[in-house]
Amino acid sequence: DTGVSQNPRHKITKRGQNVTFRCDPISEHNRLYWYRQTLGQGPEFLTYFQNEAQLEKSRLLSDRFSAERPKGSFSTLEIQRTEQGDSAMYLCASSLARGYEQFFGPGTRLTVL
């Protein structure tokens, strides 16, 4: 399967712990996006990369959040000192270029206790 993959699919952590999620985009897709989806809401944009460059960050992305895409392939999203409000589904998407379809992964569901 050559779709977008995300790991882990589920993560349960205690408040104050750090967590890291990984996203593997479709190969040859230059753009990679992170979104967050809470219950009953649509996905909200967090950040996106073109190759290894992080081009835009949402104001939702506090200082506790950091994302990287070191070699322009996979990406990681780290949340430091997790809070209960961070509980959500974290979605990754990739696309060939601007204006092209964004293909979404299955998401990582984070639960902060």
Add this chain to the structure above:
Amino acid sequence: AQSVTQLDSQVPVFEEAPVELRCNYSSSVSVYLFWYVQYPNQGLQLLLKYLSGSTLVKGINGFEAEFNKSQTSFHLRKPSVHISDTAEYFCAVSDYSYNTDKLIFGTGTRLQVFP
């Protein structure tokens, strides 16, 4: 800032009946418009998109949508629904006039198809 409104949080409908899911976006000169579907425990899947050209867009699974610039709407329609269409539907907009292609999503409409 760009925003998307999906007025109907839930739409119940009987199988084989027609359905319309409404979507309105805040005014902008240049937008791309999308409809995504999310089945339980699955990722988002693109149904259709409007980038330019004909205002009537046809997508997968028999869905279509019409872009109406004057009403800033992009309503999704299907003439005859199936049980398998039960899912959450999201309208999204990308405001490319700001040199970004991040998607702004609505809050979603849950389509429930009954036999």
